[in-house]
Amino acid sequence: MKEQTIGFIGCGNMAKAIIGGIVKSQLISSDRIIASNRSEEALESVKKLYDIRTTTDNKMVAKEADLIVLAVKPYVYKTVINEIKDLVNKHQIIINIAAGVSIKQTEAMFGKKLKIVRTMPNTPALVSEGMTSISPNELMIQEEIDDVVAIFESFGKAEVISEDLIHAVIPVSGSSPAYVYQFIEAMADAAVLQGMPRKKAYKFASQAVLGAAKMVLETGLHPGELKDQVCSPGGTTIEAVTTLEEEGFRKAVIRAMNTCSEKSRRMTEDNDE
Incomplete structure (x- = not known):
């Protein structure tokens, strides 16, 4: 995977699992990871664990990251996207990890066509045994898809599937x-x-x-x-x-x-x- 900046908006358990996998596998250097969260205590914890950059400003993540992981609860998506949508450009990749939020819905919230990947990781990611589905939209090229797969394989296994199978992925994984x-x-x-x-x-x-x-x-x-x-x-x-x-x-x-x-x-x- 080429050296890129990966940004996380939200810093809960799943974000920590993904960050941990990336750092432990040395996929990219820790200084190329930035995470935002409203809680400075949560940020201090992840910074201490993985020596990444942190901020309370979601806009900073949107400005700096090549790949942006939306690691917040589904009901917060619209609020977060409204905050960053004017800063995101067509070269960045948006990674959605929320249940119930489709690629089409994510695009609608941003109000423009972007490179979007819908993923569904599961909680065994916390012990590096996760299973993740990867569903890219039509704007993603193979090299970019491979990069996203590499991120999620850093803490388990991942498979690329069509988004229309997501309702099978959720119960089985x-x-x-x-x-x-x-x-x-x-x-x-x-x-x-x-x-x-x-x-x-x-x-x-x-x-x-x-x-x-x-x-x-x-x-x-x-x-x-x-x-x-x-x-x-x-x-x-x-x-x-x-x-x-x-x-x-x-x-x-x-x-x-x-x-x-x-x-x-x-x-x-x-x-x-």
């Missing part, structure tokens, strides 16, 4: 850590019921989920094939799998993801109004 936490908690509760101390139960359950996910990613095998490898004939695992099927495990997951997707669509529609 953006929101799914919450389902996994529920699954881990349920498994730990069952282990505690069998007499295992709770702290150990969480460790066993969490490592099992981590290891299973790594098996899928690294072997390239179908999850069903990996499941079959664990299910010995007449064994304990097939008993558990059968019970999950009887209780509607798959159906519950699919229904939950469908409702998540529908909520995402409604949020986008609401922002059109």
Whole structure:
């Protein structure tokens, strides 16, 4: 990635995760990163951690950055964009990380055509295991898309997808850590019921989920094939799998993801109004 200045408007947990990934991977030098926030305390914290430049002035970020990450809550987007839109030019790249705010809506807020990338990172970015979708608009060239992918791969994995798939991305990636936490908690509760101390139960359950996910990613095998490898004939695992099927495990997951997707669509529609 060529030496550019990356600016962050907003300095919450996701912004910190992205900044941390960039700095730790040495994608660019820390003095080429600038972040703004209303809270000087928040800025002092991130400056101490990563030795970046900070300011309470969003306009300074807009003036200096080649890539601008809008790392604020969706309901603040319009306010922030109104503040900086006259300072942003066609050569800069706007990176949107908000749920429910489309490329079209972002363009409308700026009131002009710009290079815009809609992304959807998830919270495991905080431990450098994030998964991010990257949806660039038609003004982005391949080199610029590659630069954005490199930023998000500095703290996990990233894939370029069409924006019309965002309502599939949100339930399968953006929101799914919450389902996994529920699954881990349920498994730990069952282990505690069998007499295992709770702290150990969480460790066993969490490592099992981590290891299973790594098996899928690294072997390239179908999850069903990996499941079959664990299910010995007449064994304990097939008993558990059968019970999950009887209780509607798959159906519950699919229904939950469908409702998540529908909520995402409604949020986008609401922002059109």
